[in-house]
Amino acid sequence: MGEFMTETQQRPAGALPSTETLERHRPIATDIDGGPGPLEGPEAVVILERVRASVDPELRAALESLPPSMRRVALYHFGWEHPDGTPAAGNAGKAIRPALVLTAAAAFGGPAARAAAVRAAVAVELVHNFTLLHDDVMDRDTLRRHRPTAWTVFGDADAILAGDALQALALRLLAEDPHPASTAAAARLAACVIELCTGQHADTAMEKRGPGDIGLDEVLGMAEAKTGALLGCACAIGALYAGAPEEDVTALDAFGREAGLAFQLIDDVIGIWGDPGHTGKPAGADLAARKKSLPVVAALTSGGPAAAELAALYEMPYDKEDLQATALAVERAGGRDWAQAQAADRMARAMQELARAVPEPEQAGGLLALAEYVTRRSN
């Protein structure tokens, strides 16, 4: 959710500082995702392509099963139809979450577990997209994956209803899945939805408060609920579908959560200092919107003159002339360094959790590649 919505944007490489842990886990095998055939090209890109190939037919069939009024909005949202119902090329995002489900299943149970988890991967992707539909309504966002958001095309009511229907469809798929792990997966996914809601609530509530009223723990908690929770849940469900023991499921959840937080930290850094040519939004867009992103809150809560200067700037309406000064104040107050160090720390924790649950590098390689991909370390 949040910044993670902009998943189709390009990120500059190398934003995350290197850690020794990352190097230790470099994949050594070529077949690291349990998918069919050998890998060619960058691992994560190949994994994601294979995931789309596995997931899209099931996802499409699930959406086609919806009654016409819900199907229309859903197929538009997923990029498979134009507003008038004619077919579109499709741009349903990168499928990071289904990739985590399938790659986690493969890490514990090989290709058979991966194949058995496709329906669960579809369920996770449906939940993600239900939250996107609703978040766009609440945030009045007008663009999603380079197209007008569903509520701008169909109105608030239909966007809300389509989101409701996608949540129901996700949990229906799991309830109808005869796999022995499907019930535990449904309980986990439903619990995750509640956490996603608290994250979105915290985000919208914080945007209404003054910049001096927000603590760093609070904004980290929000990011974990809004972005980390579903990545963790996706990994945990993959592990469940492979019959992994409870402690490994828990470790995989933590892996996904930490990687998700690392992603969010890097994404927030890019939202201030990123290259507009790569990110698709002007550098400083988050500052212009007075967004209380992670580096900004870290800077604001750091004490000292730069923090005070930033707070004063944030209290004033946006002025283009102040953009440079604002970014500089965040940097001088330590916001950038903190965010990058935190991101590295989170990735290190993610790697530890992964190594605990999946000690063999050839089995862990796919998940590692995906974690690096979402934080744009490689790619």
Added chain:
Amino acid sequence: MGEFMTETQQRPAGALPSTETLERHRPIATDIDGGPGPLEGPEAVVILERVRASVDPELRAALESLPPSMRRVALYHFGWEHPDGTPAAGNAGKAIRPALVLTAAAAFGGPAARAAAVRAAVAVELVHNFTLLHDDVMDRDTLRRHRPTAWTVFGDADAILAGDALQALALRLLAEDPHPASTAAAARLAACVIELCTGQHADTAMEKRGPGDIGLDEVLGMAEAKTGALLGCACAIGALYAGAPEEDVTALDAFGREAGLAFQLIDDVIGIWGDPGHTGKPAGADLAARKKSLPVVAALTSGGPAAAELAALYEMPYDKEDLQATALAVERAGGRDWAQAQAADRMARAMQELARAVPEPEQAGGLLALAEYVTRRSN
């Protein structure tokens, strides 16, 4: 949903014409709902009181398990808290749907089945309330159970999120319920949510269209999806929890659907000709709002001069002077007679489905009493 939201309003007795079928099924036993102790007072009222006593502790515990930000909105919506979080007397509606779950379970499996179905009854009630929260946002309704709607108190975003969380909580309860029927119930409930969404979509879409563009089948289909589907689902889930065979589950679903349609027809009649002292809203409120309710659409599609007169009146903005003439036009075009005959027909069909699945009157008595109650025939 829709008019069924106003479930705490009083309806005049005797709105539904008597049918022979109803008489045939008058309960002959005193313990018709599988609840503890003998019945005293009107059957349905006693059943509903017992259901509240069984369901409220579990419902409350489920809501208390929500994170604070979601819990706050939910407890307010259910009437257990004031907006500031202080305790309130509580007015969570009449619990018709949980009553149908528990009474259907008792009809097939007696007190043990009724006791085992409490969690499922809570899940159904959570789904109903999730739709109320969202419908109020979409319809901009400002009152619910005599209190300001959640979105007017907490804003659109929190009302949408609390609704999302209640849907997730409902399906989480079922996923965590070890009862052998819980997975089938979850699949059924999730499918029902999708149908509810189509009903609400049809309702909002129809309100935007001209009165001449709406067919009778269309508005009946909308009412079935919006009101009948969840009543049918509640009955079916109760039967599932009692281990009833598939054909009886199907019959119970049909029973709830038909009773729900009968309710909607009677409710629409009252929305035009009802006694304001009983209904809590002025007579003709639906006409003033230019609502395309069932009797109105029946009148509009009847052909003849009264239909044309009504169409002309509906095209014009509301004028208090025209109210009497509008109601008279609906009546002269046959809208009232049609609605009452349809309601009787639907109740007869409901009774047939019930008799098919539960031939023994002493077992069917509770469900019969509830069906009569929602259509306000007795009480």
